[in-house]
Amino acid sequence: MSEAQPENPNQAVQPGAGETTGQPQAPQPQPAAAQQQPQQQSSDSAQTFSVSLVKRPTGDVHWNVARGVWETITHAETGEPTQEYALVTTIDGVEVTLETYNAGRLETIVRSQQQAQQQSEA
Amino acid sequence: MASLLTCTNAFKQSLSGGSFEALSAATKDSLQIVSTGDPNTPAGWIEEVWASNSAHKMEWDIFSQRFGDNQNGLRGEAMFNAARSFQLTFPRTLDVPVWSADTLNVQVNGTASDNANVGYQIYYQNFQGSEQRLAPYGLVEQAVKTGIAGNSRVLGIEVTVTPGSTGNYGTAVALNANDDRLQADYDYALIGYTSDLPVMCFGISGPDTGQYRIPMPAHWDNRHTADWFLQQSRWRQGNRVPVINANNKGQTFIDGIDPGNPGATKLALYFAQLPSKFQG
Numbered sequence: 001m002s003e004a005q006p007e008n009p010n011q012a013v014q015p016g017a018g019e020t021t022g023q024p025q026a027p028q029p030q031p032a033a034a035q036q037q038p039q040q041q042s043s044d045s046a047q048t049f050s051v052s053l054v055k056r057p058t059g060d061v062h063w064n065v066a067r068g069v070w071e072t073i074t075h076a077e078t079g080e081p082t083q084e085y086a087l088v089t090t091i092d093g094v095e096v097t098l099e100t101y102n103a104g105r106l107e108t109i110v111r112s113q114q115q116a117q118q119q120s121e122a
Numbered sequence: 123m124a125s126l127l128t129c130t131n132a133f134k135q136s137l138s139g140g141s142f143e144a145l146s147a148a149t150k151d152s153l154q155i156v157s158t159g160d161p162n163t164p165a166g167w168i169e170e171v172w173a174s175n176s177a178h179k180m181e182w183d184i185f186s187q188r189f190g191d192n193q194n195g196l197r198g199e200a201m202f203n204a205a206r207s208f209q210l211t212f213p214r215t216l217d218v219p220v221w222s223a224d225t226l227n228v229q230v231n232g233t234a235s236d237n238a239n240v241g242y243q244i245y246y247q248n249f250q251g252s253e254q255r256l257a258p259y260g261l262v263e264q265a266v267k268t269g270i271a272g273n274s275r276v277l278g279i280e281v282t283v284t285p286g287s288t289g290n291y292g293t294a295v296a297l298n299a300n301d302d303r304l305q306a307d308y309d310y311a312l313i314g315y316t317s318d319l320p321v322m323c324f325g326i327s328g329p330d331t332g333q334y335r336i337p338m339p340a341h342w343d344n345r346h347t348a349d350w351f352l353q354q355s356r357w358r359q360g361n362r363v364p365v366i367n368a369n370n371k372g373q374t375f376i377d378g379i380d381p382g383n384p385g386a387t388k389l390a391l392y393f394a395q396l397p398s399k400f401q402g
Contacts, residue, residue, distance in 0.1 A: 060318075062282045062388065065302045073386045076284035076293040082386050102319055104287075104383040105204050108237065109177045115136060116235040 049089045055103060058082040075104075126166075126249035127256060127362060129337035131241035131323055131379050132228040133289035139234030142183065142194070144227060148290050148379055150335065156246060157223040164219030166246035169354070172339045173200040173230075173240045174208030174322040176381040180232035182211075182240045188221045195227075206342040207320035207382060212242075215357045220244065237289050237381035241323050243337050245362075253332040255309075255402045256361035259352055262311040266394045275395035276313070279303060284386045285321055285378035294375035297328070297366070297391070304368035309400045310393035312364040313352050316344040318388040321380045326391075328374030330366045335377075340389070348392060365400045366393070 060073040060082050073082050083103035089096055130153060132145035147153050158165045173182045179202040185195025196218065198211045220226070230238040246252070266276055280301040286292035297304075304310060312326070320342035325335035341347050354362035366374055378387065 060386070060388070062280065062300045065299055073282055073388075075287075075385050076295075077287050101205060102382075102384050104385040105176070105207070108382045109204060112136075112177045112235040112237070116233075119234065 049091060051087055051089045051098065054086045054088050055083060056086060058084050058100075124249055124252035124254070125256060125361060126246040126252040126254055126332065126334060127243070127336050127364070128246075128334040129241055129243050129323065129325065130226075130228075131239060131291075131337075133237070133239040133379070133381060134230070135237045135289045135381075137230065137232045137234060137236050137238055139232060139236070142181070142229040142231045144229050145238065145240055150291075153226045153228065155220045155222060155224045155226065155244075156249065158248065159222065161222050163222075164247075165222045165224075166244050166249075167217035167219050168242045169212070169217045169245050169358070170210060170243035170337070170339070171196075171198065171212040171240070172208050172210050172242075172322055173198065174238070174381050175200060175202055175230070175232055176237040177204075178202050178233040178236055180230050180236070180238055182228070182230045182238075184226055184228050184240070184242065186224050186226045188224045189218070189226055194229075204382075205320070207380060207384070208239075208322040208339065208341075210339060210341065210346070214353075217245070217358070239289060239322055239379060239381045241337065241339075241379070245360075251332075252334075253329075254334065254336075255330045255365040255400060257311050257355075257363040257365050257396075257400055257402055258361045259355035259363065261400075262313065262352060262355075262363050262394055262396075265311065265396050266313070268397070270395060270397050276392065277303060277395075278316075278390040278392050280388055280390050281376055282386050282388050283321075283324060283376050283378045285380040285384060287383045289379070289381050291325070291377045291379045294327075294377040296372050297326075297374040297376065298371040302371070304366075304371050304393070305395065306368050308368050309396040309398075310366050310368060311351075311396055311400075312366060313392040313394055314348045314350040315340070315389055315391045316348055317390070319384050321378050321384055321387050323380070324376055324378045324389060326364065326366075326374065326376050328366065329370045330374065331364060336364050338376075340378075340387070361402070365396070365402060
């Protein structure tokens with residue numbers, strides 16, 4: 001029985017290499033050193049995903065003891081439901097939220113920038 | 123001696139920018155140090171300082187004739203990160219004395235149109251008329267470890283608080299508004315807290331705090347705050363753990379302050395039930 005030969009002579013054969021189980025193999029994370037080696041299909045295997053910034057309600061709820069109900073959390077001054085900005089993408093048909101940002105903080109920055117622009121134009 | 127743990131938060135909306143400018147004390151807060159009648163003994167100590175800007179980094183300073191110097195005094199820097207809100211900017215265990223009847227000035231040097239807040243925790247060792255109940259670390263640690271009648275008695279009470287949208291304190295919310303599980307007649311030591319958003323400072327006040335606001339800066343890393351009051355007590359070998367009686371839950375309020383209008387924030391207050399009435 002001959003050992004499987006790596007395509008790159010500098011790349012060591014991993015234990016179990018060449019073994020087949022008849023089941024599809026999930027991609028295995030490569031060691032950092034191996035990733036630095038030239039990959040034949042590196043350019044072909046690159047995939048690009050669109051990322052969207054979405055403003056949406058957080059959907060947060062809490063228990064209101066006085067009323068005895070679960071209710072949507074709202075801003076105490078405006079009464080608006082809590083909002084967030086979400087970085088969202090779709091991978092293998094599944095929508096994935098990458099990160100969320102507090103809407104109040106971002107919109108406060110926007111208002112400051114708008115005010116600064118208006119003052120500089122005046 | 124009656125001690126008092128409280129805070130002052132100062133703020134300004136829409137900075138002029140480009141040079142140091144004064145902040146104003148927030149509602150019910152004061153930049154004046156209480157008068158003790160003894161000008162040569164520290165009236166208290168500033169134990170923590172936090173600073174936050176809504177859109178950019180900035181400088182801050184706290185000064186008076188008797189605090190540092192009368193130009194910039196204690197001058198510090200604050201980074202900006204839109205997601206992380208604010209920084210704790212004071213040495214953990216080094217406390218700076220303040221003096222009877224002195225008036226502090228709080229300033230920032232930031233970017234035009236930004237909102238800025240700076241606050242500090244202050245501890246008065248002898249405050250006439252204070253009825254605050256503050257426990258030492260050792261007592262609370264023992265209560266947590268021992269439990270009561272074969273049960274652990276540490277629980278988190280959730281309350282949703284919205285800091286004010288214009289840099290000042292927002293609407294105060296009763297401790298039992300969203301989660302009413304404190305057992306009647308028992309004393310509870312407030313160990314610390316966690317939140318689902320970073321907020322520059324929450325405050326808790328009620329009959330057991332002498333109606334003074336005890337500060338709770340809500341760091342983005344909850345590990346800093348989950349045992350906030352235990353650490354405050356441990357670092358200083360003194361009483362810094364607020365004790366709240368369950369019968370006061372409806373009169374004990376939490377409010378919040380932040381320059382970035384973060385909106386409604388869930389806050390979980392970690393309490394340890396004490397096996398007997400705290401005599402503090």
